[in-house]
Amino acid sequence: MIIGYARVSTQDQNTALQLDALNASGCEQIFHEHITGKHRERPELLQCMRTLRSGDVLVVWKLDRLARSLKDLVEIIDELQKRGIGFKSLTESIDTTNSTGKLIFHIFGALAEFEHSLIVERTKAGLAAARARGKKGGRKPALSDSDIKKAAAMLSDPMITKAEVSKHFKVSRTTLNAALNRNGFKI
Structure with a gap:
């Protein structure tokens, strides 16, 4: 047909x-x-x-x-x-x-395969050039360094929960935990 x-x-x-x-x-x-x-x-x-x-x-x-x-x-x-x-x-x-x-x-x-390879190659080269100029790729962190310090200070008070702190900074508990762990705070 x-x-x-x-x-x-x-x-x-x-x-x-x-x-x-x-x-x-x-x-x-x-x-x-x-x-x-x-x-x-x-x-x-x-x-x-x-x-x-x-x-x-x-x-x-x-x-x-x-x-x-x-x-x-x-x-x-x-x-x-x-x-x-x-x-x-x-x-x-x-x-x-x-x-x-x-x-x-x-x-x-x-x-088409060649075109795809060129795009990948150009993307990698562009990212490497940006890194060489001191640019950092990716998404901006949800919490700044000062926010993380404030969160750690808040959590040192046993009456304040992680849920309250994450709500205060408008982030999820997972994001809060990851930020604290990444910056060496074990709470």
């Missing part, structure tokens, strides 16, 4: 061009998404993926109608291949039901 998938890219976009191309390519069923790609939840795509069976072919007008990123695209096509489902993109002339289309898609996969 040949199944099509169409999706708008903006709220005011018309999918008539996509639908015409999918119908002309012989699609027996078309799933039509009215949600833009920025939304993670795409119910029509989920239904389309559930409908596809081994031997079927998923057809899209253009690659960017199916996925929001290269990584997303590679994951979707990989899932289709594992399930024995072919894929065609009309605009880019990609057809994974033949060897040339499979080769092109493997190149896309390699590019």
Whole structure:
């Protein structure tokens, strides 16, 4: 079975061009998404993926109608291949039901992996450079050093509980305990 998938890219976009191309390519069923790609939840795509069976072919007008990123695209096509489902993109002339289309898609996969490696490498380099300039990464501590000293002083009074101290500083008991332990206060 040949199944099509169409999706708008903006709220005011018309999918008539996509639908015409999918119908002309012989699609027996078309799933039509009215949600833009920025939304993670795409119910029509989920239904389309559930409908596809081994031997079927998923057809899209253009690659960017199916996925929001290269990584997303590679994951979707990989899932289709594992399930024995072919894929065609009309605009880019990609057809994974033949060897040339499979080769092109493997190149896309390699590019996505390369892109991911570059991002990881740049992130690590940026963090190292920030550390070298004395910047400290991560979230700001919930309690300052003076707050921790005040909390320890408050807890030295047996009439004051950790629950009261954590409520006073607007933190959880777990956060209070961790801060006290990290600064050498054993209370």
